[in-house]
Amino acid sequence: MKLYNNDGSPFAARVRMLLRAKGGAQIELVKPGADFRSMAPIGKIPALLLDDGTLLPESEVICGYLDAVLGGPSLYLDTPEARARVTLMVRLSDLYLAPPLHDFFVLLFTDPGNREALEALTPAFARGLKFLDIYVAKDGCAAEARFSQADCALSPMLFYVDEVLPGLIGxxxxxxxxxxxxxxxxxxxxxxxAPVLDEVRASWRSYQQKFQATQ
Incomplete structure (x- = not known):
């Protein structure tokens, strides 16, 4: 299997975090080349190329597949109650944080100096954070004490909310x-x-340096 990856993508980081949680399963990470669009009609990162040539898009689908086929305990956890909490946190992350984060990246790469447009995303981010604050576990990881799919989904998004967005919206x-x-x-x-978040952080710093060099 091969994972089409970008270190700065919180959605690709979600998959890399699952791989680390599953004992560091060795899947080749590749950057999308010129032929990626022809392979992946949706055109989004990450995408998982299976050994039979099937290309799976969407981080949630990829993480669900890898959770099932890789060894080790399931990151959906092992009781109906725990699984429900994990699924809820993943769902809230994908419904309420992923959309404004997607819009943020579109602006970042098409109109990075448009502070007004970036600030206009604030209510959507605030709404998602409000919902997640209600349901996040009071201690331990996102759904309960154990690390789960909820942490893979949520924590890379929170990196951008905490370490990137404040400098852009004040x-x-x-x-x-x-x-x-x-x-x-x-x-x-x-x-x-932590190691995956460090990869996201390093990628963001690299982007900043390249952007500043063009100004």
Missing amino acids: QNLLEKRPMLSAYWQRIKAHPTA
């Missing part, structure tokens, strides 16, 4: 959500999440 929305903010402090030090 306020830190995460600071207004105490439960979620406390979770972020815990998860960014977690041995599974």
Whole structure:
């Protein structure tokens, strides 16, 4: 299998985090080339190329597939209650944080100096953080004490909310959500999440340097 990957993508980071949680499963990471669009009609990263030539898009689908085929305990956890909590956090992340984050990236790569447009995303981000703050676990990881698919989905998005967005809109929305903010402090030090978040951070810094060099 091959994973079409970009280190800065929170959605690709979600898959890499799952791989690390599954014991560092060795799947080749490749950057999309000129032929990627012809292979992947949706055209989004990540995409997982299976051994039979099938290309799976969408990080949630990829993580579900890998959770099932790779060894080790399921990252959906092992009771109906725990699975429901994991699924809820993944769903809230994908419904309420992923869309404004997608719009953020579109602006970043097409009109990065448009501060007004970036600030216009604030209500959508704030709404998503409000919902997640209600349901995030009070200690441990996102859904409960154990690391799960919820952490793979949520924590890379929170990197952009906490470490990138404030410098662009002039306020830190995460600071207004105490439960979620406390979770972020815990998860960014977690041995599974931290190395992947460092990869996202390094990619963002590289982008900043390249952008500044063109100004």
